[in-house]
Amino acid sequence: MPVxxxxxxxxxxxxxxxxxxxxxxxxSIESLNVTRGARWEAKAAQYRPMLRDQNLPADFARDLxxxxxxxxxxxxxxxxRTEHMVVEADSNVQDxxxxxxxxxxxxxxxxxxxxxxxxxxxxKAGRAxxxxxxxxxxxxxxxxxxxxxxxxSRTLLQEFVELWQDVISKHSLNxxxxxxxxxxxxxxxxxxxxxxxxxxQYTNMMTHFLSQRS
Amino acid sequence: MHxxxxxxHQEPRWxxxxxxxxxxxxxxxxxxxLVRSVLNCRISNNALxxxxxxxxxxxxELLQTGFKFQFHKVVPITVSVTSVCKIPKLHMIEEAVPIxxxxxxxxxxxxxxxxxxxxxAAAVSGLAEQLAPLLHLSKPGVLTGVVPTASAAASxxxxxxxxxx
Numbered sequence: 001m002p003v004x005x006x007x008x009x010x011x012x013x014x015x016x017x018x019x020x021x022x023x024x025x026x027x028s029i030e031s032l033n034v035t036r037g038a039r040w041e042a043k044a045a046q047y048r049p050m051l052r053d054q055n056l057p058a059d060f061a062r063d064l065x066x067x068x069x070x071x072x073x074x075x076x077x078x079x080x081r082t083e084h085m086v087v088e089a090d091s092n093v094q095d096x097x098x099x100x101x102x103x104x105x106x107x108x109x110x111x112x113x114x115x116x117x118x119x120x121x122x123x124k125a126g127r128a129x130x131x132x133x134x135x136x137x138x139x140x141x142x143x144x145x146x147x148x149x150x151x152x153s154r155t156l157l158q159e160f161v162e163l164w165q166d167v168i169s170k171h172s173l174n175x176x177x178x179x180x181x182x183x184x185x186x187x188x189x190x191x192x193x194x195x196x197x198x199x200x201q202y203t204n205m206m207t208h209f210l211s212q213r214s
Numbered sequence: 215m216h217x218x219x220x221x222x223h224q225e226p227r228w229x230x231x232x233x234x235x236x237x238x239x240x241x242x243x244x245x246x247x248l249v250r251s252v253l254n255c256r257i258s259n260n261a262l263x264x265x266x267x268x269x270x271x272x273x274x275e276l277l278q279t280g281f282k283f284q285f286h287k288v289v290p291i292t293v294s295v296t297s298v299c300k301i302p303k304l305h306m307i308e309e310a311v312p313i314x315x316x317x318x319x320x321x322x323x324x325x326x327x328x329x330x331x332x333x334x335a336a337a338v339s340g341l342a343e344q345l346a347p348l349l350h351l352s353k354p355g356v357l358t359g360v361v362p363t364a365s366a367a368a369s370x371x372x373x374x375x376x377x378x379x
Contacts, residue, residue, distance in 0.1 A: 049269065061269070064268065080267050083263075085263065085267065087258050089230070089256065089257040089258065092253060093257065096232045096253050099234070100215060
């Protein structure tokens, strides 16, 4: 599977993310020789255990997250951050979790936007919305189609991001594209990119946005 | 909830299965087969550690070896003939010991949607009747005793149907 980098828009001083900034970012992408594709969506969630007796010592994980990608609808991913574990399952695992009634959805993050193709690169631009209400961030994803090795694609992707930053800067946007280095090593993920890597990147991004002030 | 690992392939394949309660009521008692909801889901091979981290505790561990046969009688029906073994030490499948040495468990099952379980239960019952000379099959929880020709039943299934390990 081709390598993807998930990036986010870091506003300049006293700036905030908003739908207008996303529109400007998308205009900057569309100023290149891109082919606009379909909409995309990823739904992430954070859970809390449903403890019948709050006084009982809890062996329950407090940091369970999940993510579902519209591009890969047959699969569902769980992340346990403290255990550095990513679990991949068929998407009907949601029905099983619903029946088990041991964890409840505490909050939902939806990443949504448009995708574009530019030669060997697929680009995505979108917003991250918390509980269907507030925009907590703007995300950008770049996928380099020919290469599956994370290390081999690193330099080229870094150069692409720098070029992309130059393009966006010409549209007078106050801020920059930032890369949140994903903790693939601590999850024991290999150098060959996969959907599990994507799951770790998006849930890591969700945690990052939640830690920022709204 | 069950975590099952298929050891018949080079790479183990894990499945998480949720088995719901049996259908209840007068209609269910009249049904010749047990009807209950079962959800199967493939999952990555860290499933055991995952569910342990979520707070689930291991209740028991079993090894089941044998054969599965597929029939088509109105609907696809699966018959499994297996030996069920207990595992004295955690995960040590090499030391598994049959719970009922010399005896196999025969299970007949079929999938049904919400609106055709009567028809499916009748098909399962029909197959059980066909096997009656060799096997006494009944709803789970209703003891039938052991037919002396149990091993002959497995051989008969082997010779009659397509074998699906």
